[in-house]
Amino acid sequence: MNNEKKCIGECLSEAAKGAQALIAGMVHIFKHLFIKMDTIQYPEERREMPPSTRGRHYLRRYDDGLERCVGCSLCAANCPVSCIHVEAGENNPESPVSRGERHAKEYRINILRCIYCGYCEEACPTGAIVLRDHTELASYKRDDYLYNKEMLLKYPKYQPERKNFWKRWLSV
Numbered sequence: 826m827n828n829e830k831k832c833i834g835e836c837l838s839e840a841a842k843g844a845q846a847l848i849a850g851m852v853h854i855f856k857h858l859f860i861k862m863d864t865i866q867y868p869e870e871r872r873e874m875p876p877s878t879r880g881r882h883y884l885r886r887y888d889d890g891l892e893r894c895v896g897c898s899l900c901a902a903n904c905p906v907s908c909i910h911v912e913a914g915e916n917n918p919e920s921p922v923s924r925g926e927r928h929a930k931e932y933r934i935n936i937l938r939c940i941y942c943g944y945c946e947e948a949c950p951t952g953a954i955v956l957r958d959h960t961e962l963a964s965y966k967r968d969d970y971l972y973n974k975e976m977l978l979k980y981p982k983y984q985p986e987r988k989n990f991w992k993r994w995l996s997v
């Protein structure tokens with residue numbers, strides 16, 4: 826008889842614990858019904874990336890269309906994984922490509938080797954090479970990751986502006 830009572834007591838205690846856990850779970854779920862979800866419907870919706878995001882590389886131009894890159898190779902010299910290749914060419918004064926004496930005749934980045942450290946951007950004296958907040962770089966084709974100068978000068982369709990970023994270069 827005593828054993829039976831003990832067994833019933835243990836069963837009731839376990840049932841009470843189960844009910845307690847169930848109620849706690851329901852309360853937790855109920856609370857989340859009224860909390861704003863962090864999930865977004867990507868790719869229809871996109872988050873604004875932080876200003877410090879280091880994504881895809883671009884070569885910038887001045888407002889008059891001239892290229893900022895003067896082919897000095899400082900970016901390549903500072904790249905820790907040697908994934909930048911620059912070949913400089915002399916500017917024709919009749920139809921200059923850049924504002925300097927020289928311009929980048931060839932500019933290539935093997936983006937598969939890049940570690941997105943931003944050293945190239947830091948080293949560039951004219952603000953030509955920049956890492957922007959475009960991070961959708963996936964592709965099945967290896968060639969898509971070998972950026973040449975034409976690809977670097979072209980912005981993709983989706984290119985949100987990086988707020989506060991240009992302030993750094995306004996005086997350049």
Ligand code: SF4
Pocket residue numbers: 900903904905906907908909934938939940941942943944945946
């Ligand atoms: S971000 Fe770093 S690794 Fe990538 S190209 Fe620039 S310097 Fe090289």
Ligand code: SF4
Pocket residue numbers: 893894895896897898899900901911929948949950951952953954
């Ligand atoms: S991107 Fe800048 S650092 Fe690199 S070669 Fe051009 S001017 Fe020089």
